[in-house]
Amino acid sequence: MAIREGDVIVVTTPYVPGYRIVKVLGLALGITVRSRGLGGRLIAGLRSLVGGEIDEFTELAEQARRQAIERMVAHAKELGANAVVSFRLDSNEISEYMDEIIAYGTAVVVEPDQGQVRISVE
Numbered sequence: 001m002a003i004r005e006g007d008v009i010v011v012t013t014p015y016v017p018g019y020r021i022v023k024v025l026g027l028a029l030g031i032t033v034r035s036r037g038l039g040g041r042l043i044a045g046l047r048s049l050v051g052g053e054i055d056e057f058t059e060l061a062e063q064a065r066r067q068a069i070e071r072m073v074a075h076a077k078e079l080g081a082n083a084v085v086s087f088r089l090d091s092n093e094i095s096e097y098m099d100e101i102i103a104y105g106t107a108v109v110v111e112p113d114q115g116q117v118r119i120s121v122e
Contacts, residue, residue, distance in 0.1 A: 006107035008073045009083040010105065012036035016083050019110035025079040030071030033100045034064045061099075065089060082106035 007113065027072050068089065076084050087105035096102050 007082060008074065008076055009110070010069070010073065010087050011083070011085055012087050013107075014086050016085065016110050018038070018113060020113040021108045022111055023109040025076075025081050025107040025109065026080060028067040028072050028076035028081065028084050028105055030073070030075060030103040031100065032064050032067045032071065033094060033098055034060055035098050046103070061101075064099065064101040064105075068101040072103040072105065076105075076107040079107045080107060083108050083110045114116075 009016055009019075072084065072087075084105035085108055087103070090102045090104070092100045092102075
């Protein structure tokens with residue numbers, strides 16, 4: 001998986017195809033904690049009686065994931081990176097009503113590898 005977040009390339013692999021790592025800067029981290037509101041819990045409880053996807057929680061999860069990734073990319077930029085390799089997402093339930101989403105990876109500086117064919121990342 002490869003995505004471009006502004007001017008930072010984010011990949012799940014330990015390398016960026018078509019680039020070479022010239023400097024490793026360290027861990028880039030983005031964290032968010034989200035609460036499942038009372039209204040959402042009530043609607044989810046009612047929907048769980050009939051089964052199926054709970055759209056309210058899906059939307060909350062997507063927003064939390066996006067925010068964690070954006071924070072990780074901002075941290076990588078602060079470190080001077082133009083890429084994050086070995087990107088991962090993790091989540092933890094802090095309480096019955098709160099979830100922590102963590103985006104992390106290794107912040108690196110990459111440059112095009114002249115001997116390789118570069119793959120466009122969009």
